[in-house]
Amino acid sequence: MADEKHAANGAATPPDEGRTSPSTTSLEEQKSTKQPSIWRRAHEIITWTPPRCRWDPQKPPVFSMPLNVLFGFAGGFTVANLYYNHPILNILADEFNVPYEKVSQIPTVMQAGYAVGLLFLCPLGDLLKRRAFVCSLVLFTATMWIGLCITSSLPVFTAISFITAVTTVTPQLMLPLVGDLAPPIAALPPSQSSWRNVYWFSLGVQYVIFALLWLFMPDYPSTNPGGLNYFKMLWSILVMLTKHPVLVQACIIGFFTTSTFTCFWTTLTFLLAGEPYNYSPLVIGLFALIGIASMFLGPVYARVVIDRFVPLFSVILGEGICLIGVVIGTYTGSFTVAGPVIQAFFNDLGLQTSQIANRSAIYAIEPKARNRVNTAFMVATFCGQLVGTAAGNHLYARGGWIASGSYSVGSIGCALVVCAARGPWEPGWIGWGGGWNIKKKDANSADGKTAEAASHMAARPAADVEQAKVNAGTADDGLEELAGEDGENVMRKTRHGADEKKASALDDTVTEDAPRPSAATRS
Numbered sequence: 367m368a369d370e371k372h373a374a375n376g377a378a379t380p381p382d383e384g385r386t387s388p389s390t391t392s393l394e395e396q397k398s399t400k401q402p403s404i405w406r407r408a409h410e411i412i413t414w415t416p417p418r419c420r421w422d423p424q425k426p427p428v429f430s431m432p433l434n435v436l437f438g439f440a441g442g443f444t445v446a447n448l449y450y451n452h453p454i455l456n457i458l459a460d461e462f463n464v465p466y467e468k469v470s471q472i473p474t475v476m477q478a479g480y481a482v483g484l485l486f487l488c489p490l491g492d493l494l495k496r497r498a499f500v501c502s503l504v505l506f507t508a509t510m511w512i513g514l515c516i517t518s519s520l521p522v523f524t525a526i527s528f529i530t531a532v533t534t535v536t537p538q539l540m541l542p543l544v545g546d547l548a549p550p551i552a553a554l555p556p557s558q559s560s561w562r563n564v565y566w567f568s569l570g571v572q573y574v575i576f577a578l579l580w581l582f583m584p585d586y587p588s589t590n591p592g593g594l595n596y597f598k599m600l601w602s603i604l605v606m607l608t609k610h611p612v613l614v615q616a617c618i619i620g621f622f623t624t625s626t627f628t629c630f631w632t633t634l635t636f637l638l639a640g641e642p643y644n645y646s647p648l649v650i651g652l653f654a655l656i657g658i659a660s661m662f663l664g665p666v667y668a669r670v671v672i673d674r675f676v677p678l679f680s681v682i683l684g685e686g687i688c689l690i691g692v693v694i695g696t697y698t699g700s701f702t703v704a705g706p707v708i709q710a711f712f713n714d715l716g717l718q719t720s721q722i723a724n725r726s727a728i729y730a731i732e733p734k735a736r737n738r739v740n741t742a743f744m745v746a747t748f749c750g751q752l753v754g755t756a757a758g759n760h761l762y763a764r765g766g767w768i769a770s771g772s773y774s775v776g777s778i779g780c781a782l783v784v785c786a787a788r789g790p791w792e793p794g795w796i797g798w799g800g801g802w803n804i805k806k807k808d809a810n811s812a813d814g815k816t817a818e819a820a821s822h823m824a825a826r827p828a829a830d831v832e833q834a835k836v837n838a839g840t841a842d843d844g845l846e847e848l849a850g851e852d853g854e855n856v857m858r859k860t861r862h863g864a865d866e867k868k869a870s871a872l873d874d875t876v877t878e879d880a881p882r883p884s885a886a887t888r889s
């Protein structure tokens with residue numbers, strides 16, 4: 367019996383040499399059954415693409431009217447995040463119990479955040495898949511926006527405003543002109559209830575935008591599947607500014623012109639909310655409709671003027687329109703509301719005229735790096751908006767409406783000086799070499815002298831050649847030539863069955879005679 371007990375116990379206690387211990391088996395089972403983290407699941411959900419939206423190189427997505435409407439809706443209401451606070455600054459001052467000058471820092475901070483996003487996030491559109499990138503930015507912005515809806519602290523409100531402004535650059539990744547053409551928008555409820563309803567409304571719209579983009583935005587491969595160093599790409603933007611005088615001229619003009627835009631709209635709230643007007647936030651918000659009215663003249667003006675004359679001529683006309691509006695509004699606005707109404711219309715019309723013309727001037731300088739050209743131009747313009755907001759609020763607090771408006775008069779004067787410093791045919795940095803002729807030498811070009819390929823597809827072989835150069839180890843030579851325009855995609859070469867030999871041949875045959883979409887179409 368003792369021997370049997372011993373035998374039984376002995377059989378039960380020592381494990382076989384080849385058998386895995388229970389503790390080891392348990393760990394392996396836990397590893398095999400471990401659920402992915404919440405961040406991993408979120409990443410998988412955001413990057414998942416519905417079958418109808420997946421990239422097919424044999425049948426690339428077409429920019430249809432429904433997609434056009436979706437992008438316009440998403441871009442317009444996204445960039446509106448920057449402007450919701452403008453008509454309710456006086457209400458925010460009362461809510462947080464601070465003076466007007468203190469609360470007016472919110473628009474300044476948001477413009478600074480947007481400029482940061484333009485500089486550091488927009489170039490990533492040349493590296494990342496745009497669908498996942500855009501959806502992630504929209505979702506992050508909407509989630510952070512909850513803090514703006516519930517906080518009772520001005521420092522917290524200001525900090526979150528900066529963060530959300532950084533990630534509100536999705537319009538520049540979808541539609542290059544949405545950020546310029548969208549007027550300052552604000553919802554109407556503050557006069558009936560709380561200002562927070564404006565922000566709750568924006569929160570709901572942003573989640574709707576995320577859902578719509580996630581469901582219907584087509585997938586696009588990276589425009590640089592071979593890879594591109596992010597820091598070299600940022601550096602290349604600075605290199606462009608040393609190579610192209612027309613880009614620098616456009617950036618400086620845009621800086622001074624857009625500063626008048628934010629100077630006007632941020633100080634207008636204080637003017638209309640005080641004596642002698644005492645308007646409600648509802649009435650102040652309706653002033654944005656004046657800016658919308660001027661938008662309808664943009665395509666007509668582009669067709670009649672911009673498509674026929676050199677961009678600099680249109681820029682000067684736009685600056686003149688701005689100057690008329692600013693002078694009338696500044697020196698009559700303190701005693702008649704007609705002044706601000708005229709200024710809102712003329713300033714918006716002149717700004718859009720100047721911006722469209724400046725974009726035409728820089729359209730052809732780097733055909734395969736237009737994302738980076740757009741980044742340089744937009745950073746300059748939003749730095750101008752930042753300065754305009756800060757200077758306008760400071761001057762209004764010190765000297766009132768006329769003081770802040772006089773700053774805008776001076777800014778337009780500086781822009782006109784920059785226009786006069788360099789003629790439309792001057793190849794260098796200063797001068798009027800090439801004559802004073804204002805008509806385009808080539809009607810099929812954006813700048814009047816450089817003809818572009820008719821479409822992205824026509825220019826594709828050249829992009830393929832440059833990509834091959836990069837992959838072959840000549841990245842430094844190919845850096846400035848890499849495809850960078852919104853929507854441009856080197857993967858589409860598979861659709862045409864193009865190889866390097868065909869690309870090399872077509873590189874010389876894709877010429878300047880191909881027709882180009884008109885400025886009216888682009889606008």
